[in-house]
Structure formats: structure tokens, C-alpha cells
Amino acid sequence: MCQKNYVLELGKIIISRRISAELTADEISQVTTSHRDGYIKLKNGEWRQISYDPNVKFVVNYYAYPFGEHDVVVITDLDSETYRTEVCFSDETHDRTKGYFDWMLHQSRKSPFTLGNVVCTAEVKKSLGMQHIHRLIEKQLSYDWGMVGLGDWTLNDRAVENGGRVLSHHYIGDEYVYVLTEADRSSTTIMLEYEY
Structure with a gap:
């Protein structure tokens, strides 16, 4: 059989x-x-x-x-x-x-993701060079949410599709950094972890 x-x-x-x-x-x-x-x-x-x-x-x-x-x-x-x-x-x-x-x-073709007005805190500007800041912007635009867990990664993917807030977490230039894009896509803020 x-x-x-x-x-x-x-x-x-x-x-x-x-x-x-x-x-x-x-x-x-x-x-x-x-x-x-x-x-x-x-x-x-x-x-x-x-x-x-x-x-x-x-x-x-x-x-x-x-x-x-x-x-x-x-x-x-x-x-x-x-x-x-x-x-x-x-x-x-x-x-x-x-x-x-x-x-x-x-x-597949990803939905366009608008970051709005990108701003950095004074601490980010002082701690990270422009190369690292540009890299963080590239990561956000390419759906790379960094160190977040799988559940938060999926929530961010859905937020891009459905118009929610997107929060990514990265380790770059010896610093832990958050990148926050508002739900209305009016702005994206790059801040050090302790500033969040």
C-alpha cells in the first residue's frame, strides 16, 4: 500500500x-x-x-x-x-x-510609503553622521523595521498598507535609534532610544 x-x-x-x-x-x-x-x-x-x-x-x-x-x-x-x-x-x-x-x-510591488517631513532630534544630529541618518531613512522607505519582533514587524507592514503609525528600532552608529512615521504621514522623527 x-x-x-x-x-x-x-x-x-x-x-x-x-x-x-x-x-x-x-x-x-x-x-x-x-x-x-x-x-x-x-x-x-x-x-x-x-x-x-x-x-x-x-x-x-x-x-x-x-x-x-x-x-x-x-x-x-x-x-x-x-x-x-x-x-x-x-x-x-x-x-x-x-x-x-x-x-x-x-x-510584489510595495505600496508607496511617504515619510512626510523627516526630522531628527538634536541628540541624533550630534551622535550620528548624515550617512547614518540617510541609511535610517532608506531602511524606513524599504520596509526594514530593524530590531522589532515578528509581531511588531507584521503590525508595521499592515500600518503601511492601512495608514497606521510605523515605529522601527535600529542599532546604528553605536546607538539604539527609533524611527517613527506618523499615521497621517505628515512627519517622520528619528530619535535616540532614550528620547522615545
Whole structure:
């Protein structure tokens, strides 16, 4: 009797900042499709398809990344209210500052995000150079919310789409910095963490 393979429901796919920078769209699609369909790579290099147990709460697979020293890890959380799959490198699985990108949003055309009048506090101007300030503006415009957790990252993505307040948190130039874009998009303020 043939055993039927269980195809994994991936839900929303979340990728880390480094995955976004270092892997191509095709490579990301390949590892997520392999994960979904149950293909794993054995130590001898052979690919094997396994059957997932539909009753598990987490599914974790590792895929060798040919141009780096760390594997790509694909984790699907089946125990949460909304299924989601996270793709990151093995050395950043526990790094809360890795940043998250919604893969579908990342692949599609993003909604325009207006920052309004960008202002910095006096402390930011004194502590950070213009290069760092410009980098923070670029991060905000590219949906990079920095060190916020996955829940806050998702809230910021939704706020851009639905017109809410967006708050990102970054470590740049040896300082912890917040970037706050108002809900009405009239202004964005860059401030040091202790000024928030």
C-alpha cells in the first residue's frame, strides 16, 4: 500500500534580512518548495522525500547553502493561529535583531510609503553622521523595521498598507535609534532610544 505524502501548508512566508540580501528569488522559492513538498537532503547529497505527520506543531528542515558556511533553515509553525514559515540562516535562528520580510510583499510591488517631513532630534544630529541618518531613512522607505519582533514587524507592514503609525528600532552608529512615521504621514522623527 502506498503511503500518501502530506504536503505542508506554509502559510505566510517570512524571510530574514540576510536571506533577502544573499539568496535570489529562485533560491528562496526552491528551498520553500522543497520544504513544502517534504524534500530533504541527506549528508551524502542524496535528496529524499519524506511524509510529514499532519499532527506535528513545527516542521524544521535544513538546506545547504553553497556559497556560505551556514545552512538555510526553513521552519513552519503549525501551532499558531495563522500558519507561517520562516526562512533564515542557521546562525541567526535565535537572533531577534535579524529583521523579517513578508516574502509575498517583498516579491510584489510595495505600496508607496511617504515619510512626510523627516526630522531628527538634536541628540541624533550630534551622535550620528548624515550617512547614518540617510541609511535610517532608506531602511524606513524599504520596509526594514530593524530590531522589532515578528509581531511588531507584521503590525508595521499592515500600518503601511492601512495608514497606521510605523515605529522601527535600529542599532546604528553605536546607538539604539527609533524611527517613527506618523499615521497621517505628515512627519517622520528619528530619535535616540532614550528620547522615545
